[in-house]
Amino acid sequence: MIDKEKWDKTFHDLPDVPPxxxxxxxxYFIRKxxxxxxxxxxxxxxxxxxxxxxxxxxxxxxxxxxxxxxxEQVGYIEEAEEEKADLVIYNTCTVRENAxxxxxxxxxxxxxxxxxxxxxxxxLCGCMMQEPHVVEKLKKSYRFVDLIFGTHNIYKxxxxxxxxxxxxxMVIDIWKDTDKIVEDLPVERKYxxxxxxxxxxxxxxxxxxxxxxxxxxxxxxxxxxxIIREIExxxxxxxxxxxxxxxxxxxYGKTLEEPMTFAQLLREIEQIDGLERIRFMTSHPKxxxxxxxxxxxxxxxxxxxxxxPVQSGSSRILQKMNRRYTKEQYLTLVDKIRRAVPDISLTxxxxxxxxxxxxxxxxxxxxxxxxxxxxxxxxxxxxxxxGTPAAVMEDQVPEDVIKDRFDRLLAEVQQIAAEVCxxxxxxxxxxxxxxxxxxxxxxxxxxLSNNLLVHFPGDESLIGKLVDVRLxxxxxxxxxxxxxxx
Ligand code: SAH
Ligand code: SF4
Ligand code: F3S
Numbered sequence: 001m002i003d004k005e006k007w008d009k010t011f012h013d014l015p016d017v018p019p020x021x022x023x024x025x026x027x028y029f030i031r032k033x034x035x036x037x038x039x040x041x042x043x044x045x046x047x048x049x050x051x052x053x054x055x056x057x058x059x060x061x062x063x064x065x066x067x068x069x070x071x072e073q074v075g076y077i078e079e080a081e082e083e084k085a086d087l088v089i090y091n092t093c094t095v096r097e098n099a100x101x102x103x104x105x106x107x108x109x110x111x112x113x114x115x116x117x118x119x120x121x122x123x124l125c126g127c128m129m130q131e132p133h134v135v136e137k138l139k140k141s142y143r144f145v146d147l148i149f150g151t152h153n154i155y156k157x158x159x160x161x162x163x164x165x166x167x168x169x170m171v172i173d174i175w176k177d178t179d180k181i182v183e184d185l186p187v188e189r190k191y192x193x194x195x196x197x198x199x200x201x202x203x204x205x206x207x208x209x210x211x212x213x214x215x216x217x218x219x220x221x222x223x224x225x226x227i228i229r230e231i232e233x234x235x236x237x238x239x240x241x242x243x244x245x246x247x248x249x250x251x252y253g254k255t256l257e258e259p260m261t262f263a264q265l266l267r268e269i270e271q272i273d274g275l276e277r278i279r280f281m282t283s284h285p286k287x288x289x290x291x292x293x294x295x296x297x298x299x300x301x302x303x304x305x306x307x308x309p310v311q312s313g314s315s316r317i318l319q320k321m322n323r324r325y326t327k328e329q330y331l332t333l334v335d336k337i338r339r340a341v342p343d344i345s346l347t348x349x350x351x352x353x354x355x356x357x358x359x360x361x362x363x364x365x366x367x368x369x370x371x372x373x374x375x376x377x378x379x380x381x382x383x384x385x386x387g388t389p390a391a392v393m394e395d396q397v398p399e400d401v402i403k404d405r406f407d408r409l410l411a412e413v414q415q416i417a418a419e420v421c422x423x424x425x426x427x428x429x430x431x432x433x434x435x436x437x438x439x440x441x442x443x444x445x446x447x448l449s450n451n452l453l454v455h456f457p458g459d460e461s462l463i464g465k466l467v468d469v470r471l472x473x474x475x476x477x478x479x480x481x482x483x484x485x486x
Pocket of ligand 2: 203204205206207210211212213247248284
């Protein structure tokens with residue numbers, strides 16, 4: 001039901017000129033958009049509904065929560081099905097070419113759905129929008145898109161939405177880069193009990209295959225006080241686990257006015273009462289310090305899991321990738337971490353078929369996989385990203401050769417992961433209960449400190465709680481278990 005009196009009051013209260021400072025300016029546009037949306041809802045007798053589709057990494061997932069936070073405040077209601085929504089937003093990823101193709105495919109279908117819903121608006125944002133050729137293509141061949149914005153001005157979403165709602169015209173706003181970080185905008189979390197927390201934005205590493213530094217801009221760290229304040233608020237709101245997010249969390253703090261290390265930040269976060277678990281992603285091996293290993297070893301809250309992307313096991317390829325470590329340095333680092341935190345779970349990212357990769361290079365990668373014995377690994381086929389140094393390197397590896405290596409790597413990774421998983425069978429471990437099991441409604445699903453999942457009998461009242469579970473049976477990459485104490 002719309003409270004007409006309240007709506008009229010808001011309408012009259014809003015000054016003509018928006019504030020200049022952020023976030024006040026965005027709160028002004030939230031109210032402005034709310035007025036327009038309320039009017040439409042009244043005329044239709046039905047609330048407008050939104051659906052956000054997120055591609056890519058945890059950064060994008062967190063950004064989508066920020067978009068949802070604003071939409072909820074504006075008065076939209078979440079809708080599960082894209083075709084039924086009045087506002088569909090694709091938060092895109094461009095790290096590999098197939099991510100882009102998926103967006104174009106789905107966009108074509110959505111264009112048809114739009115024809116039968118006159119209220120439907122389509123918004124596109126995220127990393128793909130930071131590529132000029134993408135925006136050109138959209139302007140030319142996808143005229144039905146209503147709103148296009150990038151990664152740097154995502155905090156302006158309320159303003160862009162209000163502009164689109166008011167003008168009825170396609171709104172495109174892309175920035176090349178920014179040094180601005182806007183704090184304290186609304187967020188609508190996907191989970192009540194866990195949350196991502198950005199600690200930095202952008203990336204300065206320029207790995208030669210990677211487009212992220214071009215689409216996410218230069219590295220900027222958030223003020224530690226703002227991070228702590230956000231986590232304290234999250235904890236007060238029921239969050240027990242945070243995932244600290246950055247493309248390279250190990251270089252956190254270097255660009256701050258008063259520089260501080262990631263390890264120091266972790267020490268401060270550890271002090272937050274009521275916070276039970278701390279995770280972080282992603283660690284670049286070149287910047288992983290002894291100080292961080294020490295903090296991890298002594299922490300009661302940092303989870304026993306480290307995602308440490310190796311990308312390749314060949315020092316020659318690593319150099320061409322501009323990763324700035326060798327195979328030996330990586331293996332030494334792994335040893336050091338394992339000595340300090342013996343039960344840590346290690347996971348990684350591996351690229352197969354980087355330009356110039358020979359069978360010998362690939363064997364080096366297999367060697368690292370066998371030596372480290374990862375708990376799991378994300379394996380990727382090299383994807384040429386135009387504008388990156390690797391895209392113009394000679395000796396691009398033929399597709400069939402890459403496919404063959406990829407299959408061999410995957411088999412090795414999976415076999416080792418299954419063996420590693422059995423190590424914990426029979427132990428009792430703490431699990432954060434996340435949801436009901438999708439396939440078997442009698443079971444609940446919890447996440448262990450080492451990031452593996454365990455399924456066990458239980459009910460929904462357990463969601464968000466930490467429970468002790470006995471890991472009865474290892475099923476390759478997850479467990480079936482039983483609660484022993486709550
Ligand atoms: N900042 C993170 C990674 C972000 S991208 C890090 O440095 O580890 C996530 C993963 O995508 C990378 O680790 C890499 O394995 C993969 N990736 C990035 N660019 C790629 C490309 N051009 N082709 C294939 N995989 C790629
Ligand atoms: Fe890409 Fe390398 Fe930056 Fe990771 S560290 S985002 S792989 S450039
Ligand atoms: Fe993709 Fe952007 Fe993340 S390119 S992997 S969504 S930073």
